[in-house]
Amino acid sequence: MALSGIQIYKLLPQTNCKDCGFPTCLAFAMKLAAKQVELSACPHVSEESKALLAESAAPPIRLVTLKSDGYEVKAGNEVVLFRHEKTFYHRPGLFIRVRDTEPADEIKKKASAVDAYSVTYVGIDLTLDGFAVEATSGDPTTFAAAVGAIREVSERPLILISRDPAVMAAGLQAVNGEKPLVYGADSDNWEAMADLAGQHEVPLAVIGKTLDELAELTEKIKEKGVEDMVLDPAARDLSGSLVLNTQIRRLALKKNFRPLGYPLIAFPGDAGDPAREAILAAQAIAKYAGFIVLDTFAPELAYPLLVLRQNIYTDPQKPIQVQPGLYEINEPTPESPLLVTTNFSITYFSVANEVEGSGLPAWLLVADAEGMSVLTAWAAGKFDAERIAKAVKNFGVAEKLSNKRIVIPGHVAVLSGELEEELPGWEIRVGPREAVDLPSYMKEAL
Amino acid sequence: MPVEIPKDQWPGEVRTVTIGATAEEGGTRSRVVTVGGEKTLPFMHFEAETPNPPVVAIEIKDRRPDDWSPLLLDVWGDVANDPAAWAKAAEEAGADLIELMFSLTDAEGNPITPESAVTTVRAVLEATGLPLLVFGPGQAEVDNELLVPVAEATKGERIVLGICEDKNYRTIVAAALANDHLVSARTPMDVNLAKQLNILITDMGLPPDRVLMDPTTGALGYGIEYGYSVMERLRLAALQGDAMTQFPMIVTPGFEAWKAKESKVGEGVPESWGDWEGRAINWETLTAITLIEAGADIVVLRHPESVRRIKAAIEELMTVPEMA
Numbered sequence: 001m002a003l004s005g006i007q008i009y010k011l012l013p014q015t016n017c018k019d020c021g022f023p024t025c026l027a028f029a030m031k032l033a034a035k036q037v038e039l040s041a042c043p044h045v046s047e048e049s050k051a052l053l054a055e056s057a058a059p060p061i062r063l064v065t066l067k068s069d070g071y072e073v074k075a076g077n078e079v080v081l082f083r084h085e086k087t088f089y090h091r092p093g094l095f096i097r098v099r100d101t102e103p104a105d106e107i108k109k110k111a112s113a114v115d116a117y118s119v120t121y122v123g124i125d126l127t128l129d130g131f132a133v134e135a136t137s138g139d140p141t142t143f144a145a146a147v148g149a150i151r152e153v154s155e156r157p158l159i160l161i162s163r164d165p166a167v168m169a170a171g172l173q174a175v176n177g178e179k180p181l182v183y184g185a186d187s188d189n190w191e192a193m194a195d196l197a198g199q200h201e202v203p204l205a206v207i208g209k210t211l212d213e214l215a216e217l218t219e220k221i222k223e224k225g226v227e228d229m230v231l232d233p234a235a236r237d238l239s240g241s242l243v244l245n246t247q248i249r250r251l252a253l254k255k256n257f258r259p260l261g262y263p264l265i266a267f268p269g270d271a272g273d274p275a276r277e278a279i280l281a282a283q284a285i286a287k288y289a290g291f292i293v294l295d296t297f298a299p300e301l302a303y304p305l306l307v308l309r310q311n312i313y314t315d316p317q318k319p320i321q322v323q324p325g326l327y328e329i330n331e332p333t334p335e336s337p338l339l340v341t342t343n344f345s346i347t348y349f350s351v352a353n354e355v356e357g358s359g360l361p362a363w364l365l366v367a368d369a370e371g372m373s374v375l376t377a378w379a380a381g382k383f384d385a386e387r388i389a390k391a392v393k394n395f396g397v398a399e400k401l402s403n404k405r406i407v408i409p410g411h412v413a414v415l416s417g418e419l420e421e422e423l424p425g426w427e428i429r430v431g432p433r434e435a436v437d438l439p440s441y442m443k444e445a446l
Numbered sequence: 447m448p449v450e451i452p453k454d455q456w457p458g459e460v461r462t463v464t465i466g467a468t469a470e471e472g473g474t475r476s477r478v479v480t481v482g483g484e485k486t487l488p489f490m491h492f493e494a495e496t497p498n499p500p501v502v503a504i505e506i507k508d509r510r511p512d513d514w515s516p517l518l519l520d521v522w523g524d525v526a527n528d529p530a531a532w533a534k535a536a537e538e539a540g541a542d543l544i545e546l547m548f549s550l551t552d553a554e555g556n557p558i559t560p561e562s563a564v565t566t567v568r569a570v571l572e573a574t575g576l577p578l579l580v581f582g583p584g585q586a587e588v589d590n591e592l593l594v595p596v597a598e599a600t601k602g603e604r605i606v607l608g609i610c611e612d613k614n615y616r617t618i619v620a621a622a623l624a625n626d627h628l629v630s631a632r633t634p635m636d637v638n639l640a641k642q643l644n645i646l647i648t649d650m651g652l653p654p655d656r657v658l659m660d661p662t663t664g665a666l667g668y669g670i671e672y673g674y675s676v677m678e679r680l681r682l683a684a685l686q687g688d689a690m691t692q693f694p695m696i697v698t699p700g701f702e703a704w705k706a707k708e709s710k711v712g713e714g715v716p717e718s719w720g721d722w723e724g725r726a727i728n729w730e731t732l733t734a735i736t737l738i739e740a741g742a743d744i745v746v747l748r749h750p751e752s753v754r755r756i757k758a759a760i761e762e763l764m765t766v767p768e769m770a
């Protein structure tokens with residue numbers, strides 16, 4: 001949490017010399033607190049005060065970045081406990097775990113599938129973020145080989161898992177120049193792990209069985225010069241992880257408690273059962289994890305998790321919208337049917353995907369409904385006969401079609417009367433309620 | 447390094463609401479279900495005890511539904527043809543409550559009559575000892591026509607009547623008042639609309655411990671983020687002491703999730719969607735668990751496997767962790 005104007009004032013020389021361009025040190029302090037000036041404008045601040053002020057300006061949860069050739073996964077820099085207070089910024093990275101005891105070709109097969117996995121949701125291509133490689137073997141060469149096997153098929157960022165510094169060193173050698181996450185440091189091995197993380201300039205995950213232990217470890221590790229850390233509060237059940245993640249987030253945001261001001265890592269994969277893993281992962285997404293390690297790679301799980309992550313991290317102030325206009329689907333001709341919908345992304349893509357999938361050509365008129373779904377917009381007066389008629393005119397629809405016929409969503413059947421008045425000479429058809437039923441409707445009724 | 451855990455001290459708490467009535471209490475239920483009573487945000491066991499766990503209702507229909515996913519019709523099988531048998535099967539599948547939802551028409555397309563609605567509710571009450579929620583098809587006038595006679599025929603059972611919304615709350619609340627029932631107050635995802643409806647309902651004299659609120663939700667991928675945030679805001683307001691938000695929350699992730707194409711359709715979808723059944727169950731479960739962690743007290747589900755997973759998750763969430 002940033003310092004208040006008064007707290008900042010106490011750190012200034014308090015001479016009111018005006019060199020900063022402000023009449024008093026207090027006036028300058030107020031501007032600083034409001035982030036409207038730079039500290040460098042005062043030439044007289046002591047080094048000590050500078051350090052304290054820089055510290056207070058740092059974000060309460062440190063931004064940690066994992067990097068590999070061409071990829072980055074960021075976590076941290078969050079500023080709120082609840083998404084409605086502002087928004088959540090950095091979507092947690094989803095990593096699939098492999099163990100170095102698996103045969104190399106199995107690892108490669110799995111890693112290629114994960115690497116290639118992509119699913120489209122509201123026009124956005126969603127993918128998984130990378131791999132966690134665990135040194136189950138306890139052997140440096142085997143570990144390095146597993147890391148190498150992944151790098152043969154994927155460049156996505158890595159989390160390296162071993163508590164043995166010698167094994168970890170071998171893993172780090174195998175991806176020299178990248179920034180994987182080193183997992184991890186505990187109360188036994190922290191010095192050696194901190195040395196490794198320092199040498200390779202990579203972030204370090206810290207594991208603590210209690211918050212006291214965690215905080216103590218991060219402070220000691222920081223003293224050794226490692227600043228990029230990730231916390232594992234070590235709970236593996238739904239109740240414990242919810243409580244601990246919440247406590248850590250609160251301490252960081254409400255108390256500006258630096259020793260725990262780092263992103264969190266979660267291991268739903270440890271559940272050992274895909275059904276429970278799914279639920280733990282969903283909790284981790286909504287409740288504050290920055291990195292999530294899964295054991296199960298299955299599209300029927302990856303897809304809902306990616307969508308949940310997308311939903312929770314959507315900015316509540318800006319619904320995702322598409323540009324209003326006349327869209328062509330499957331190369332329509334002047335004889336093809338005309339459908340109308342709103343410019344809310346979820347709505348547009350539900351309809352566009354159905355029509356596209358059916359292979360039937362159509363014109364899709366997207367009216368400006370201020371980014372709202374059909375019924376929401378209708379209830380709010382943003383998708384009425386007048387707006388639809390306006391869209392028909394603005395986008396020059398009549399010139400492109402040979403017949404004047406427009407299909408409206410079944411949910412707003414009540415609009416047909418008014419629309420007949422707004423669009424004289426047009427035939428108004430009421431389509432099905434759900435987009436899923438559009439293809440059969442188009443085949444049978446149009 | 448000793449870390450001082452910040453604890454929230456809330457001035458307010460959620461009201462406790464009991465659904466159903468046993469023979470001593472003037473009904474016929476073999477047990478009752480109590481929800482609400484939270485004094486902290488969901489499962490913050492280190493701040494206060496969570497007196498009642500969230501519960502699961504299973505949604506059944508008065509007749510075999512025409513528009514349900516084949517996955518659901520398959521898993522329920524023949525019982526979906528008979529609401530009484532369905533209620534019993536739902537109880538066996540682990541339901542804490544049964545939500546009976548009426549269709550608009552019968553299989554031949556004729557409107558459901560009040561008489562048949564009463565017969566159905568009686569049969570369901572006979573078949574299960576669980577407390578009941580009875581919902582109309584969701585059109586205010588039809589809901590009134592069916593729910594009033596149902597309420598009268600089941601006086602004393604402490605059934606939850608729904609949907610009670612701005613268009614019909616007067617009728618539904620009057621029916622609940624006269625016959626010792628409860629209402630489920632639904633508003634479209636808005637904190638102020640929810641408060642307003644709760645004020646109107648309690649102003650009519652219905653005791654606040656007979657009101658549930660349904661802030662409406664969307665499914666995963668179809669607006670869950672709006673429902674999620676409205677629920678978090680409602681729960682925060684309740685804990686801050688705003689009396690007209692201190693009602694247990696009920697949401698319908700089953701209804702919403704099974705409307706989505708991801709659950710409804712198995713063919714002609716992208717390969718990246720994965721196995722149909724696995725995906726559909728994840729769709730329902732992830733919608734439900736996310737809302738439970740936002741403060742839902744009752745989730746209404748459809749698939750027995752989702753019920754199993756969510757019940758297990760609730761039990762885990764209710765376990766007080768060691769450090770708390």
Ligand code: B12
Binds near residue numbers: 371376408434
């Ligand atoms: C999310 C949501 C919101 C969000 C807005 C999201 C957005 N950007 O639009 C918020 C919280 C802001 C909101 C606000 C309101 N909402 Co609202 N909201 C919903 C909710 C839960 C989901 C809507 C949604 O996203 N659906 C998914 C999309 C994809 O559906 P869709 O656009 O209808 O598209 C489908 C079909 O229509 C069809 N389709 C679409 N286009 C076409 C075209 C053709 C040709 C065809 C054939 C088919 C077709 O295909 C799609 C998929 O099947 C619904 C309830 C529900 N569960 O449905 C209520 C709902 C729509 N809201 C409602 C209301 C009343 C409101 C408010 C007026 C109330 C208020 N809170 O003040 C406000 C209005 C907004 C304002 N004044 O700012 C009511 C509308 C009631 C009615 N029937 O009139 C609903 C139905 C809730 C209810 N049961 O009461 N809402």
Ligand code: SF4
Binds near residue numbers: 017029043044045
């Ligand atoms: S320059 Fe520095 S010391 Fe001088 S008035 Fe401004 S803040 Fe105070």
